[in-house]
Amino acid sequence: MSEQNPYGGASASDGPKRVRTRHFQNAKRDGIKITGLTSYDQLTARIFDEAGIDFLLVGDSAGNNVLGYETTLPVTVDELIPLTRAVAGAVQRAFVVADMPFGSYENGAEEALHTAVRFMKETGAHAVKLEGGERSHKQIRRIVQSGIPVMAHIGYTPQSEHGLGGHIIQGRGEGLEQLLADAVAVQEAGAFAVVLEMVPADAARQITERLDIPTISVGAGPHTDGQLLVWTDWAGLTPGRIPKFVKQYADLAGVLGAAAKAWQADVSAGVYPGPEHSYE
Ligand code: KIV
Numbered sequence: 001m002s003e004q005n006p007y008g009g010a011s012a013s014d015g016p017k018r019v020r021t022r023h024f025q026n027a028k029r030d031g032i033k034i035t036g037l038t039s040y041d042q043l044t045a046r047i048f049d050e051a052g053i054d055f056l057l058v059g060d061s062a063g064n065n066v067l068g069y070e071t072t073l074p075v076t077v078d079e080l081i082p083l084t085r086a087v088a089g090a091v092q093r094a095f096v097v098a099d100m101p102f103g104s105y106e107n108g109a110e111e112a113l114h115t116a117v118r119f120m121k122e123t124g125a126h127a128v129k130l131e132g133g134e135r136s137h138k139q140i141r142r143i144v145q146s147g148i149p150v151m152a153h154i155g156y157t158p159q160s161e162h163g164l165g166g167h168i169i170q171g172r173g174e175g176l177e178q179l180l181a182d183a184v185a186v187q188e189a190g191a192f193a194v195v196l197e198m199v200p201a202d203a204a205r206q207i208t209e210r211l212d213i214p215t216i217s218v219g220a221g222p223h224t225d226g227q228l229l230v231w232t233d234w235a236g237l238t239p240g241r242i243p244k245f246v247k248q249y250a251d252l253a254g255v256l257g258a259a260a261k262a263w264q265a266d267v268s269a270g271v272y273p274g275p276e277h278s279y280e
Pocket residue numbers: 038057058059060061062099153195197218228230
C-alpha cells in the first residue's frame with residue numbers, strides 16, 4: 001500500500017487519504033503488501049506517516065521500549081492511552097491500532113468491549129488489537145459487533161510468554177493445527193486482519209492462503225499480506241540481541257551516541273555555545 005497505489009496515495013490538492021480497513025482487504029485482493037511499524041510518540045508517528053507506512057501500532061511493547069519494564073505484562077491501559085493519543089494525533093494517512101494490554105480483556109467480552117471503547121473514545125485510534133485465537137474469539141466478536149475494528153494476534157503472543165514457556169516459535173509440527181484453528185477463529189469472529197508472530201514461513205503461507213482477511217507477519221516470513229516490525233529494533237535503538245527476523249535499517253543508537261559525545265566534547269572545550277547560539 002505505497003503512495004504509488006490507489007489505496008492511500010497522497011494527492012497535492014486534498015492531502016493524503018486515510019487508510020481504512022477496506023484498504024487492508026483491497027491490498028490482499030490485489031497482492032499489494034501492507035506495511036506497519038510500532039510507534040509510541042508523535043515525532044516518530046509523523047515521520048513514519050509521511051514515509052507512507054500504512055499502519056502504526058501503539059504496541060504494549062511500549063513496556064520494554066518506553067516505560068522501562070522487562071516485559072509487556074505490567075503495561076496498563078492508563079499508560080498506553082496517552083501514547084496512543086500522541087500517535088493518533090500526529091498522523092494524517094496511517095491507520096492507528098491501539099494494543100490492548102494484558103489484564104484488560106481476558107475476563108470476558110464485556111471487559112474487552114469496555115477497554116476497546118476507552119481506547120476509541122480517549123485516543124483517536126482507528127482500531128484495537130488483542131492477543132489470542134480461539135481463546136479470544138468472544139472478545140473479538142463483541143468488540144466488532146460494537147463497530148470497532150479488531151486486528152487479531154496469534155502465534156507467539158508476548159502476553160502469554162510464561163504460559164508458552166518463553167520466546168518459542170509457534171505452529172511447528174502438531175502446533176500447526178492449533179495455529180490454523182486460531183486463524184479461522186479470529187476471522188470468523190470478525191477481525192479485519194491478523195498478526196502472525198514468530199511462526200514458520202510455510203505455516204504463515206498456508207494461513208494466508210486459507211484466510212480471506214490479510215495476514216501481517218512479525219517474524220512469519222515473506223508469504224503474508226503485510227509486514228510489521230517494532231520500530232526501535234528496526235532502527236537500531238534496541239540494546240543487545242534482536243530477533244533473527246529483524247532487519248536493521250538504521251543505527252540510531254550509534255548516531256545518537258556519537259552526537260552526545262560530540263556535544264559533550266564541545267561543551268568541555270568551550271566551543272558550544274558559540275556566538276551564533278547566544279542572545280545579544
Ligand atoms: O506490542 C507490539 O509491538 C506487538 C507486536 C510485536 C505485534 O504486539
